Amino acid sequence: MGHSSGIGVLDKAVQVLRATAAAPIGLADLCAATGLPRATAHRLAVGLEVHGLLGRDELGRWHPGSMLAVLAASAPDPLLSASTEVLPRLRDRTGESVQVYRPDGMMRTCIAVSEPASGLRDTVPLGARLPMTAGSAAKVLAAWGDTATQRTALADGTITDRMLAEVRRRGWAQSAGERESGVASVSAPIRDRAGAVIAAVSVSGPIERIGRRPGARWAGDLIQASDALTARL
Incomplete structure (x- = not known):
């Protein structure tokens, strides 16, 4: 882009x-x-x-x-291959749903998922296209995105410039009830070999179980997973 x-x-x-x-x-x-x-x-x-x-x-x-x-x-996708290895470990560590989102025009697409075997899930269907205006993955992709992506993310006021600056400072984002009522998530960037952010990895689940600040619990695990995904690219 x-x-x-x-x-x-x-x-x-x-x-x-x-x-x-x-x-x-x-x-x-x-x-x-x-x-x-x-x-x-x-x-x-x-x-x-x-x-x-x-x-x-x-x-x-x-x-x-x-x-x-x-x-x-017909094209091999190294990010999908890496996700197959890394996402199940993050799912098992957190016990929650995990996803990888890739920017898709002015939207974001879920390109990989790993769900826990049982319990209440936050199921995002594989291939789902979600808005760039809400959610922790949207914040991550916008924080390091181009001007058009940031303008789209800021359009309805749920995400602000101050939030994006904070995401860049700490290296991850969280949200509670933004994209869907009752759901919270935390996300971190995935980078290519040149250091550009090309996707976001997320952990998500019900607010009543993971709280309104899931970053306090899982930011460290999430960053380890994002580093592992980046390393495999």
Whole structure:
């Protein structure tokens, strides 16, 4: 997000793809989201549609195309492999549900989960797309995200600049009843080999069991897990 390859037409095409990630989008909104001239945005979107990277709904709005799923399914994902190793240990240590979230346009997607064998769970379905405006994982991704991500996270006032500064200072975030009433969570960043934050690992559960400040109990365990995930990347 926000990176430049030095190949202008490629970077513009990726801008168009990213703009469709959150919801189907028409040409006017596509121009507003990308800053591209109308003719350029239309030409790129139609070209991406020809190759199956974009599709259109019944209103003519563009959305991610089926070829993206085909390509993604064939690509190895080291973060998923690392999550398979690390998440069960974090789940067993905390006794709670654990997830990994990856930024997905102006949303976040749950790409890995590990649930306890029994007891009341905070079940986030694999593949669920959640808003960037609430929850500890959203705070982590926004704290180290680009300007557009931070602007989205701050949009409704649940997350503030002061909160994001605190997350960066201590290295983790927590929330209680923000995304869903009665649910609390704590999250930490996962970094790539260059140090950029690419995902967040979370522990979540009912407030009545884990309290309104779960970071006091599990921040240390969570950071160990995030370090383990980072090391495997």
